[in-house]
Amino acid sequence: MNTTSRRREQVIGLALPVAILVISLAVMFWALSDLPDPVAVHWGPAGTPDAFGSPLLAFILLPVTVLAYLALPARVLARAHDRGPTANQRILLAVGPFLSTVLGVVLAGGLAIQRGLDDAAAGPSILPVVALAFGGGIVVGAVSYLLLPAGPAVEAIPDAADLPARPLGVDETAVWIRQVRPVGAALAIILTAGAILFIAGVTIVAFVQPIAVLLFVLPALLLVFGYACTYWTLTVDRHGVLLRGALTWPVIRIPLDQIESARVIDVDPLSDFGGWGLRWAPRTTGIIVRRGEALEVARRGRRALVVTLDRAAPGAELLNALVLRQRGGVR
């Protein structure tokens, strides 16, 4: 990654949203000198003001939201990505200018249109401001995305022969089995808390309005799916790679003859995959439950598989040995 494209990422991902934030705040300060008291702070679906209060909230909401989001691109940029940002990282970087524009135009515009009014209730519709905010945000975000440097279209797949492999006898068979799970109790606590809240919610609703229990079907499925995608059993053997979710589902199978090589890589869930769980990144499927070490299984012409787990090296070495032996046997 050269310094010019790195600089461009910094300008678009961080400097641009901050600049838009500063301009929006400046407009808000300019409007402040001539505003009705109280100002309109909320508008109904027709665009007419329906709630009034102090303009202070807008001054806090805007910088806090934008700066909180920028922690994410800052993290992406702090992490070395030698081959240029992935599509996922480009999206994370481009959302900064988008978010900054939408919030900046809505909040600054919402105050600016009230300038010179005696009574905020008589103010004009907010709808043109909202349209401008989203239109402008989408344009700024899309242009930012396109201006960001892109990583190479196809990354060279390492050959198993060039990677560490476990010595394996001609007739020897081997199996490597590991549990894939989050570090510490954080995620387990979140899932348990989710389950408890869920059961409490269902119980209360069942008493008040039994039919409304149906509303909980979707959250229930999400919770179960979240659990199933957080705990896995990974098996590497003569057939290839097998991943089985905690509820014996989902099952992901990669036959040995599709595998090109395996290696240990380092994964940052947010900047590499945009989060945790079963993830799809460009050309890669990820089972991402923790940061740090991960096993990457490369396939020729197909999506790679990345599974986060510690002490992954023996698995990679076994897989490379199996691949090499199969290749030798085929010839």
Add this chain to the structure above:
Amino acid sequence: MILTVDPASALPLFEQLVTGIRGQIIGGSLSAGERLPAARELAESLDINVHTVLRAYQILRDEGFLDLRRGRGAIVADRARDYDELARRVAGLVAEAQRLGLTPAALSSLIREAYE
């Protein structure tokens, strides 16, 4: 857990399994409460007979390393907890035997004698 079996080895297959699993329990990479794969799955992975795996699991149960429960599979026993000291001493023992030029067979027969 990593397990290898080599049909070309002089050691019977079930013994290779026993040695591999026991070594990992003592070495700490398999800890108490951890579940081993079902015998059928392990046999499939390693391309060996399911009875070979069951035999290995039974020997490890008799040695106190595994709990075998119907329907729950094989679980590393609670008793199998603190082998750190033993593992350390074994490493020391082997190093000393190597320094003296003793073969593994000679060292294990010394250990066997000490038991009797």
